[in-house]
Amino acid sequence: MHEWLVVASEFAILVINAIALIFISFATIRAAIGAAPAIVSPPLSGTQRRDIWLQYARWLIAGLTFQLAADIIETAITTDWVTIGRVAAIAVIRTFLNYFLERDLAEARELQAQSRAKDAHAET
Numbered sequence: 474m475h476e477w478l479v480v481a482s483e484f485a486i487l488v489i490n491a492i493a494l495i496f497i498s499f500a501t502i503r504a505a506i507g508a509a510p511a512i513v514s515p516p517l518s519g520t521q522r523r524d525i526w527l528q529y530a531r532w533l534i535a536g537l538t539f540q541l542a543a544d545i546i547e548t549a550i551t552t553d554w555v556t557i558g559r560v561a562a563i564a565v566i567r568t569f570l571n572y573f574l575e576r577d578l579a580e581a582r583e584l585q586a587q588s589r590a591k592d593a594h595a596e597t
Contacts, residue, residue, distance in 0.1 A: 478550070479550050482546050482547075482549065482550045483550070485543075485546055486543045486546050486547055489539050489540075489542050489543040489546070490539070490540065490543045492539050493536040493537070493539035493540045493543070494536075496532050496535050496536035496539065497532065497533060497536035499532065500528070500529050500531075500532030500533060500536070501529075503528065503529070503532075504525055504526075504528070504529040507521075507524075507525040507528075508522075508525055520585075520588065523581055523584065523585060526577075526581060527578060527581050527582070527585070530574050530577060530578045530581070531578065533574055534571055534574050534575060534578070537567050537570055537571045537574070538571065540567055541564055541567050541568065541571070544560050544563055544564040544567065545564070547560050548560050548561065548564075
């Protein structure tokens with residue numbers, strides 16, 4: 474029974490990490506394509522840069538969350554303390570990254586809401 478759980482957990486870790494890889498890769502390509510026009514034309518406006526960043530941050534948060542889930546499963550099947558320590562350190566780093574991305578995302582949303590409120594007020 475234990476061996477079956479280890480095999481199933483390893484497979485789940487592989488699948489979850491693959492999902493995270495797809496999310497992060499897709500987001501990076503999308504952000505690069507979104508920012509590419511700035512290379513050949515006038516720089517992007519603050520709103521355009523913020524929109525690209527917000528979309529990118531959302532996908533990165535999703536990818537990091539999936540990676541953290543895989544780390545949690547990995548700690549459940551690992552018996553070596555060195556490996557558990559390594560996975561725990563990676564999980565802490567990913568948690569901090571996720572926290573700061575969430576915070577930046579909240580700040581960007583607030584700025585975006587303020588900008589929209591200003592625009593709406595200016596139109597009236």
